Amino acid sequence: MLFLVAISFFVLGAIVASFLGVLVARLHTGQSFLTGRSRCDACGTPLSVLSLFPIISYVALGARARCCSARLSLLGPLAEFLLGGLFALAYLKIGFTAALPFMLLSLSMLLALVLYDLAHQILPFALLGAFVLASACAGFFLADDTSALGVSLMVAGAFALFLALINFFSRGRAMGLADAPFVFGLALLTGPAAPAGFIASFWIGAVIGIVVLARRPRGSRMGVEVPFAPFLAAGFLLMYFTQWNPLIIVALR
Numbered sequence: 001m002l003f004l005v006a007i008s009f010f011v012l013g014a015i016v017a018s019f020l021g022v023l024v025a026r027l028h029t030g031q032s033f034l035t036g037r038s039r040c041d042a043c044g045t046p047l048s049v050l051s052l053f054p055i056i057s058y059v060a061l062g063a064r065a066r067c068c069s070a071r072l073s074l075l076g077p078l079a080e081f082l083l084g085g086l087f088a089l090a091y092l093k094i095g096f097t098a099a100l101p102f103m104l105l106s107l108s109m110l111l112a113l114v115l116y117d118l119a120h121q122i123l124p125f126a127l128l129g130a131f132v133l134a135s136a137c138a139g140f141f142l143a144d145d146t147s148a149l150g151v152s153l154m155v156a157g158a159f160a161l162f163l164a165l166i167n168f169f170s171r172g173r174a175m176g177l178a179d180a181p182f183v184f185g186l187a188l189l190t191g192p193a194a195p196a197g198f199i200a201s202f203w204i205g206a207v208i209g210i211v212v213l214a215r216r217p218r219g220s221r222m223g224v225e226v227p228f229a230p231f232l233a234a235g236f237l238l239m240y241f242t243q244w245n246p247l248i249i250v251a252l253r
Contacts, residue, residue: 013087201235
């Protein structure tokens with residue numbers, strides 16, 4: 001029974017991710033994300049029902065668009081698979097509690113923010129505000145008591161202030177100001193796992209940054225702009241769902 005319910009949450013997450021893909025693609029473009037047919041990015045042909053579900057269409061159509069045979073992006077099915085997995089993990093971790101709806105909403109807004117940041121290197125205020133509010137509600141219901149909630153708020157505030165100071169002293173070159181409220185919401189959502197998540201996110205960012213720099217054309221002097229929100233999200237969620245503490249490695253040294 002537990003497995004079947006988890007599968008149901010996976011399917012729900014995949015469906016929500018498909019909708020979020022449309023939302024992110026149309027946000028601030030003047031197009032409505034509630035009405036209007038989705039179209040092929042390559043040729044503009046309205047998509048069939050099968051093509052509206054990237055995981056299914058990507059596999060069934062061999063990673064090619066049915067209308068024009070253009071190569072399909074892996075980002076759509078990957079986002080569906082990721083959010084589906086996060087929905088299932090959230091259910092398995094906290095069960096049918098008052099925190100679950102807010103947790104699922106937070107994860108949904110988190111995916112939308114990451115997708116938008118990857119596309120535009122900016123975190124839109126509307127999605128950011130919804131994420132922080134949902135995370136605050138989830139953190140409230142997940143906290144063991146008011147003392148634990150107070151600690152989470154202080155930790156979240158400290159992380160947000162740290163990133164805001166980095167933005168201020170680097171004049172926005174090292175980090176965007178929107179990363180401060182973003183990490184505030186992540187810390188509230190993950191509670192006691194937030195310190196480990198904060199450390200892990202910088203480790204992940206460092207590794208990916210080195211890889212990106214290593215793949216630059218030799219002799220290129222152009223800067224490489226890498227959004228930090230995906231690394232923050234990856235670090236915090238990885239530590240929250242695994243409960244692993246990277247500080248153990250430091251202590252063993």
